[in-house]
Amino acid sequence: MKIQGKMFIWLSVFILAMAIVYAVWSKEPAGSTALFLAFGLSIMVGYYLTFTARRVDTGAQDNKEADVADDAGELGFFSPHSWxxxxxxxxxxxxxxxxxxxxxxxxxxxxxxxxxxxxxxxxxxxxxxxxx
Structure with a gap:
């Protein structure tokens, strides 16, 4: 989860920069508001993921030596013959x-x-x- 949290934090920085540039150049309120709201959403998700990553065990995605199969697990029950x-x-x-x-x-x-x-x-x- 640490990787995902960092990705969302960096994405929020990028969205904030683009929102400021868009607001200054276009002077269009709807698009600027949407970009600032996207920044807020991205920073909330990034904060949640980094906050949660401190309390849970390290996953396979945080281990650089892990294989893809290390993160595999139970996917659930799917009905094999349902119409x-x-x-x-x-x-x-x-x-x-x-x-x-x-x-x-x-x-x-x-x-x-x-x-x-x-x-x-x-x-x-x-x-x-x-x-x-």
Missing amino acids: QPLALAVGGALAFLGVAVGWWLMYFSAPIILVGLWGWVFEYYRGENRTQ
Whole structure:
């Protein structure tokens, strides 16, 4: 985390310099405000990462002798054969198409989204995995 913190601190210095140059040359308030806000966000993230890096153990990214595999770990559980993301994708595509074509298309997309979401959340609450 030390490396990431330093990267964000240096990025914030660069963004601050560019914000000052942009504000002086362009005299445009919206872009200048956006750049100063980006500086604030970058300095907050950099401070958080450097503050947190002092309290946690040294990670593999901070060790110059580390291999890529040293930082590998548990990625989580992913369902190997779920059809629910496909239903959510079709429902979401219809919903976004409804914004462009007409709101009446939401009547068809909402049930597909709800069924896909319900199926995905409760996918493992039936059969042998059901809790009683």
